[in-house]
Amino acid sequence: MLTKTPHLFDDATAVTAGDSRWQGRTSPDYWAFVAPFGGCTAATILRALMQHPQRAGDPLALTVNYCAPVAEGAFDLDVRLVKANRSSQHWSVEMTQGGGEVATLATSVFAERRPSWSHQPADFPGAVPFEQLRSYPKLAMTWANQYDFRFAEGEPKFSGSAPKEPSSAYSKMWIADRVPRKLDALSLMSMSDAFFGRVFHARHELVPFGTVSLTTYFHADAADLDTEDTTRVLATADAKTFHKSYGDQHGELWSPSGRLLATTTQIAYFKA
Amino acid sequence: MLTKTPHLFDDATAVTAGDSRWQGRTSPDYWAFVAPFGGCTAATILRALMQHPQRAGDPLALTVNYCAPVAEGAFDLDVRLVKANRSSQHWSVEMTQGGGEVATLATSVFAERRPSWSHQPADFPGAVPFEQLRSYPKLAMTWANQYDFRFAEGEPKFSGSAPKEPSSAYSKMWIADRVPRKLDALSLMSMSDAFFGRVFHARHELVPFGTVSLTTYFHADAADLDTEDTTRVLATADAKTFHKSYGDQHGELWSPSGRLLATTTQIAYFKA
Structure with a gap:
């Protein structure tokens, strides 16, 4: 063995x-x-x-x-x-x-979870295939280098100063473990917090930031994940508001086949 | 006094x-x-x-x-x-x-909460004014009669049997206390769970249903709510998936002036 x-x-x-x-x-x-x-x-x-x-x-x-x-x-x-x-x-x-x-x-x-009526009203966002997108460059934070992020939309740009008009906080990207690992509830949980701070996207700059509270819902059980048998998710994230030092994020994690695996939301502190 | x-x-x-x-x-x-x-x-x-x-x-x-x-x-x-x-x-x-x-x-x-850069990317959904919409009829559950629900979109229809194709789970409505009460964090919290089960909307029927976990984020503090000085919210809710006896809901609570007051998400059990 x-x-x-x-x-x-x-x-x-x-x-x-x-x-x-x-x-x-x-x-x-x-x-x-x-x-x-x-x-x-x-x-x-x-x-x-x-x-x-x-x-x-x-x-x-x-x-x-x-x-x-x-x-x-x-x-x-x-x-x-x-x-x-x-x-x-x-x-x-x-x-x-x-x-x-x-x-x-x-x-x-x-x-x-018991068999039931099944219905997925959310639209699979779709994207350029993983293989056709380039990996996001390595970062100073070690955690980010454990993942292979490939942005289909909303790749963050860090110009170092905030634009006059805020940019979109939306992003759509593939997330995979850099060293491939079969997707399970544990990696889904981790990936649901692997989006960059929405404030970085909106302002094009890194500002002090920290997640305060994170909630993730799992829409696939172990049997569903076995069926998907994948090492990556197509993920989207966006923000609705930034106000008085706190901003939100909501995100979706999809299997490549178009199944919604998890949804997530968080409220985060920022200083800007 | x-x-x-x-x-x-x-x-x-x-x-x-x-x-x-x-x-x-x-x-x-x-x-x-x-x-x-x-x-x-x-x-x-x-x-x-x-x-x-x-x-x-x-x-x-x-x-x-x-x-x-x-x-x-x-x-x-x-x-x-x-x-x-x-x-x-x-x-x-x-x-x-x-x-x-x-x-x-x-x-x-x-x-x-401290003053900061403020930015509200989410679009105010807008709606026909409260006064121009009719109140949703009274229900058997006493809690629902404490609220004045006025649907702008997605008023639930209960035909008693599921349609061949699921209907939209989206709804947009005004929510006010039936006896007007100035909106505070307490009523926002309660209203964030006052949407009808999304499964009822999708299936046009009441099925066994219960919220399992609910998370609400407040995007306005007491001073903001004082400024809004309102007794109602414009609220939207939708679902992304129903699978193996659990479904999600996400919602927004807006002030009539267009400020996002709270966002909410929940995962709920259903039997169908």
Whole structure:
């Protein structure tokens, strides 16, 4: 039997099971400005839930509140099954470091999804194929280099100063792990936070920015993802408003075959 | 000094302060199929946070996970300030009844919002004026009769059976308290869950339905709402997918003057 080399993403989101308290460690491979990439933190929390012995069903919703920057090093996850119903579960997870204050607070819903009437009113955005687009150049943040971003629309331009009229905050792009990895709920969770700050797109400049609260809904269960059998998503993101230091983002993650896999929304702080 | 008659909404969302445990009681005036209207529950949780002596700033985000139906009668709210930063706060609230299991689990972010670059890319949907539209007829659920819904587009039709081709899940409507009440964060929170189930719109029939998780972002603070000085919102809602017994909803709540006050998203169970 061959031991597969684990993917960096699986390393970065690894957790060690405890009774109710689980352990993990930040990864230098998924680092953002001053803390771990929020998508990696969210995926780590989701992994703890998926590996939990009491887990039943597939992830349906995850909300992550980023209370304070996570510091480099070890962290604890306090995982609690708040309420279990016949076919759904409600979880709460708190991330702390060294017994200190809560750095990340999350709630999640898992469900055993049953066959039903199916209908997808949202239009598949479509795009130039992945292979025909160029990869977005490497960035200083290590997390961004773990992904192969290929913009079909709205590639960010950083002129270093805000234009007179704000640019569109919309973007459409392929997102794949730089080292291909079969798409699962964990990578969907991480990719749902992998859009660049909408304020960067609108203003053509990097400004202080941080996600405050992120919510992702999963519209495909493990069986659906197995059927899709893909390593990438076609993703769109946009913003509706920037006001008094906070702005929103909403996004969609699609399989190449045109199935809506996940929707996501976040509210983020910015200084501009 | 005159004592103002309290609005039914203020009665329904009233809470009594405790140390960390607060008390409230469900209201027959805001009742849904088998439990209180989720928007009323969400507003009650928000009220406890807003009245909390440690509260600083305005609500920015509230996520409510509906774990189990709330029964008629008294409930307790376990309110916890999870983390306070210089200008933001992270809260967690658990609703229980009679010392039992958690019925509702919520997290919220409050922030003291600072002047910044402002930009609203989202287009104000516009609509026929409130006064020129007819009120949606009264319904069996008491909560719905507390609101004056006036549809500009996508008024639900209940033929009692699903059409061959699903109808649009989109609707645009005015929402006002039936007895006018100045719009505040509490009513915005409640109204953000006041859309009818998207599945009813798509299928022209009432099917078993329940919100599982709801997230609302506030894009206006108390000062902004004071400036708007309105008793109604123009609201839009739509769905992107229905699959394996769960469907999504996303919505916008606008002031009549064209300011985006709140955005909301939810994932809901349905049986069809």
